Amino acid sequence: MDSFANESFKRLDPEKQDRILKAAIAEFAERGYELANTNRIAKNANISVGSVFHYFNTKENLFLYIVQYGSAMIEEQAGKVVDDETLSVAQKIECLLRLAVKSSREEMTLIRLYHEMSSIGNQDLMSKLPRSMELFTAERYVKMLEEGQKKGEVRPELDARLAAFSMDNIFLSLQFAYACDYYRIRFQLYNHPEIDKEEYDEKVISETFQILKGALLVPDMSERD
Amino acid sequence: MDSFANESFKRLDPEKQDRILKAAIAEFAERGYELANTNRIAKNANISVGSVFHYFNTKENLFLYIVQYGSAMIEEQAGKVVDDETLSVAQKIECLLRLAVKSSREEMTLIRLYHEMSSIGNQDLMSKLPRSMELFTAERYVKMLEEGQKKGEVRPELDARLAAFSMDNIFLSLQFAYACDYYRIRFQLYNHPEIDKEEYDEKVISETFQILKGALLVPDMSERD
Amino acid sequence: MDSFANESFKRLDPEKQDRILKAAIAEFAERGYELANTNRIAKNANISVGSVFHYFNTKENLFLYIVQYGSAMIEEQAGKVVDDETLSVAQKIECLLRLAVKSSREEMTLIRLYHEMSSIGNQDLMSKLPRSMELFTAERYVKMLEEGQKKGEVRPELDARLAAFSMDNIFLSLQFAYACDYYRIRFQLYNHPEIDKEEYDEKVISETFQILKGALLVPDMSERD
């Protein structure tokens, strides 16, 4: 599973583990995989290069470790929302949207990492990443929609798998729009220039929620904008 | 504007220009920006490295030139669809979807290039890219929806800018799902395993179309699945 | 003299000493001095690196210790042959030849070690090696030939020292031909390809014996091939 770090790393003082991961995340998120410098990571983590390679063996492993670590953190939160049985599908979607925006703001570097991982230069890196976490999330989204269809909340004519895929695409695009420079600029191309920064997150969430409701849910007679 | 190539490049025999661009596109698309090798590009284009740097000055410029060249090609086609006054918004969206899938299949390397450009390692590259082309497309999408709202085709309660953004996100995600390894695998996480390859493109298009119709258009009374 | 290992090593449980020496011999013989890895030696000997350096202080010392240990083992056997007063010089030479081949087969790693020690990269290592053992052997060979000359067995016109040197060269070359990859291949360049493997050792011994007899001994009237 996560055999990217060795046992001695896991036995480390959590504060030290954190220092190392933070330094690595910062470096990879700021410069991308190829331009990230292991010596600099070590220096910023206040450990020796030797130790970095003792713990992770290769730069590649270090990268895969933090990507996995980061996506686990984010997907875990999404899982909680999806599994919450007290929420309607509409409420879950709204929570997920809110989570996407929030995580982009708070864990920006992790989102950037996720994007970096998908970058073309690292094709073979990618093939080494266990997709179990993503598969798990994908299946949960699909199940959420299927059960929503049974309950009459989700449009029955949709293919749950492809619908879940589109929904996830919206979430992911939103995260990139907040966390990655390129997508941020692209986002601004679509923004009302006059909009006030503070309240804009809320606006983005509510508008995207409208889009997703229309896309996925059966029209709610009791609801009016 | 496109001052990435010098005059002598533009005066070149078109066949030679093409050879150079093809070699550069292939290299950047296959290996990503950092791992792409200018010497190899020159060799594959059957010219000298000296000439490459004579035409483009830097690796960065060469990359920006082909990205711009590539996106122009793709956005031009999208523009034609949006500007076609004989089509309803629904028809335009379907055409754009079809175009996204088709371009992903036919111009895979250009899509990959576009993705690579957004990769984190190239932050400052990105800031040098003129976004005029994308801005133009964004504005066209917005206008399409606004006019659709006036005509009663598009849901009036939507913010046209954010709706256009979501729509474009769906298009872009679909293109990446076809062209980029990482997104392809992610896509497969959502696929019906039993689905037949041949007919699947059509299925993806029609299902995504359903999603976008629900998301963007006012329900059509005459339509039933 | 052999101050390469400290007292605590010598006080060690012989089984543990052996484990350490075996691991070191295997590592140095397989990879050569520079590529040998002290951490791996420790791991294979089931002790800590710290202990290795506690016992031997440096990698160099460890190497010198095992080289000395190994050559002592081999030269000891040669000494017994030379000192055996019941044998004629011819018989001694044949025994020494047989011993060279046998030790190459049985103590291949020690022979390799000996060769590695002579490798150029370790010039200053070499100067630290006490040559007492080799000197002792050299003197014994010389004395054997000198006494053979007195008894009329060895060609009287030979310089005993240079003759002993040539004889030793033949022995050493034979050992390398059996134990070291490079010399093995070189040996094969001279082999009859059709020769049967099993009986070949015997053939090598008898032929080389003929050579050495001709080189060193006075023709024996009673002997005919």
Next chain:
Amino acid sequence: MDSFANESFKRLDPEKQDRILKAAIAEFAERGYELANTNRIAKNANISVGSVFHYFNTKENLFLYIVQYGSAMIEEQAGKVVDDETLSVAQKIECLLRLAVKSSREEMTLIRLYHEMSSIGNQDLMSKLPRSMELFTAERYVKMLEEGQKKGEVRPELDARLAAFSMDNIFLSLQFAYACDYYRIRFQLYNHPEIDKEEYDEKVISETFQILKGALLVPDMSERD
């Protein structure tokens, strides 16, 4: 064949080629393969590291190239002696001996290189070396002895192949004794301490010649020491 250097190296100004080879030979001969430093070679050859790797691709190739280059130079001279039809076998052997000593003095670094190549750490290097040159020499030695047997110069009862092998071993050991530190010291173990340096080469040659004559040739009735 000698594809260790690329075409552009071969097209180089001979003076420059020589400078590079000399620098490489000196470095490898002085420190051995593992400890040799490509940056230092470049500096001493007054070229850039980049050029070294342009010409030879890897440190390994550079090493193999100079080893081949060196052994070709030495074996070429040996070939001339063996092929000289005006000489008797005895004369050829004496010339070869003289050549061994002379080449050891004049091309000491090449001999050291040859020894380094056979060092254990470079097993896989070794397997990449074409042995054609050595095979050629081996076959010439064998043929020399076989023809000597037909002419009645060489002892008829000897196996020509194994005899040639022993002869070559004597030559090689002698070269190492002159060129390689370890073997030089071993050689001194056998030396008359009182011997005068100047005339000693001659003494070594004549004594070793006696040994080889006895080993290989039929006793010459007209010859007396």
Next chain:
DNA sequence: GATGAATGAGGGTTCATTCAT
């Protein structure tokens, strides 16, 4: 004494860019 985590200097190799021809 024993442990093994930590250190950090050092080296092979790459590649964008230059410039003499």
Next chain:
DNA sequence: CATGAATGAACCCTCATTCAT
């Protein structure tokens, strides 16, 4: 203009050795 040989800074990773426990 075109060439392509030359440059050299930069980076991942190794491993002998140390030392706190």
